[in-house]
Amino acid sequence: MRYYRLPGGERSATDTLVVEDEDGTAYDLTSASPDLGSFKALARAANANDESIDTVARKRLDDADRFDLDTATGDLLQPVVADEVWAAGVTYQISEEARKAESGKPEVYIDVYDNERPEIFLKATPSRTVGPSEDIGVRGDSDWDVPEPELGIVLHRGKTVGYTIGNDVSSRDIEGENPLYLPQAKVYDRCCSIGPCVVSEETIEDPHDLEMSLTIERDGKIVYEESTSTNEMVTTCDELVSYLDRHNVLPETLVLLTGTALVPPESFTLTEGDQVTIDIGDIGRLVNGTVTV
Template sequence: MRYQQLMRGSESHLVAETDGAYYDLTAAKPELEGFRDLARSASVADASIDALAADVLDDAPEIDAGDVASDRDLPVVPEEVWAAGVTYQISEQARQAESDTPDMYVDVYDAERPEVFFKATPSRTVGPNEDVGVRADSEWNVPEPELGIVLYRGDVVGYTIGNDVSSRDIEGENPLYLPQAKVYDRCCSIGPCIVSTGDIPDPHDLSMSMSVTRDGVEIYADETSTIEMVRTCEELADYYTRHNAIPELAVLLTGTSIVPDEGFDLTAGDVVSIDIEGIGTLTNGVRTV
């Protein structure tokens, strides 16, 4: 199933999508206000999130698809968003090109230990149709489309789409500036939904594409597949959770292989659309922060 969060007036509602229809789980079970409640209940019952949701569907009212599109919010509010880097060959090449110390990226690409870093807090994360941010003190900002792993108490329960917006000139100036290049206001978006692991049996073979429009004109487009990843989702999740006090709910982005050319700079007013097979399309505007 796919799970989305809607703002209906001042109230948050968890919606499940199955067979092209949308069902308001919160209307049937007020205790299920969000995805966290569903994941927590499934954990207590030692059941899958889909099995728990299926028990509620018969009593859940159906919602019009147009209302879902207009009321859509962050599908989940994770305490932490982390990310992985240099998981695709092209991202290794791009990080080398921007950096004054390129050899370190070759070492990470070939190493046993992956690069896993903190990305965002809830206050820095936006949802579908909200604006992501680009830093006013950066002259080379890029979107980074990524498959996101949704973890409940360290276990993978679903997948989403993430945009790991980055300031490549700040990171390239010195690797120690990575936190400033990655973590700032509106630096991350996730959505439009969470797809359960039951609906994506193999996350390592999904087509992915991204387009950027400016003043209504497409200025960038590219596509790839997660089959190009040199790390598995399980491996990245394992390194994220090792010796780490992980939160109840987290999202781990898995890296990008769609890297705009050096002359491309994301600008306020642009619109970024990221599509991943089986999940959907995450669309965000852009503003300067």
């Protein structure tokens, strides 16, 4: 099942949580219970009853109003407002190769790619994260910026409850100058986008067998287009979660981005006005514009 978040409207004090079932029929869960106004609220209810989020949602469908998602795509919000967004790096071979190309110290990336311990870093806070149709940001002090399409793992109370799409926007020249500049290359205003929905863990049969594509348009023309599969990951989702959880008190809800295998060539950099589209099979499509911050 897929979970979307939309504005609640004039008569509602909360946002609207919409669920799409296996047949493609959508329901307004918030109409069945005002306590189900967010994915986090649904996850809390599931955790309290020791049930899956899909089980809790199905119990309320008979009381929920039907919803037409086709008329609301432009209103979609971040499907889950994560307390923190974390990200993993060098989990695909092409990412390791790209990091070597951008850096004067390539050995640090080779060591991570070949090592058991993955690279995991804090990517964004809620105020730095945008949702579908919002603009991602590129730093004004950077000359080489790229989107990084990634599968996102949604965790609640440390347990995987679903998956989403993430865009780990990065300033490659800043990180390439010195690996210690990684926080500045990764963490800034509008540095991350999440959406368009959260797909339950039960719906995704294998997170390591999903087609992923990246398309970048400029002035109505495609300037980059490529695809790959999450089966190219050298580290599993479970392994990434296990390292994130080690000696680390996790917030109630977070998203962990799992690395990218789609890296535009060195001659490319994002500019204001570009449109970035990420598709991941069984999850959906995340579209964002671009603005200088």
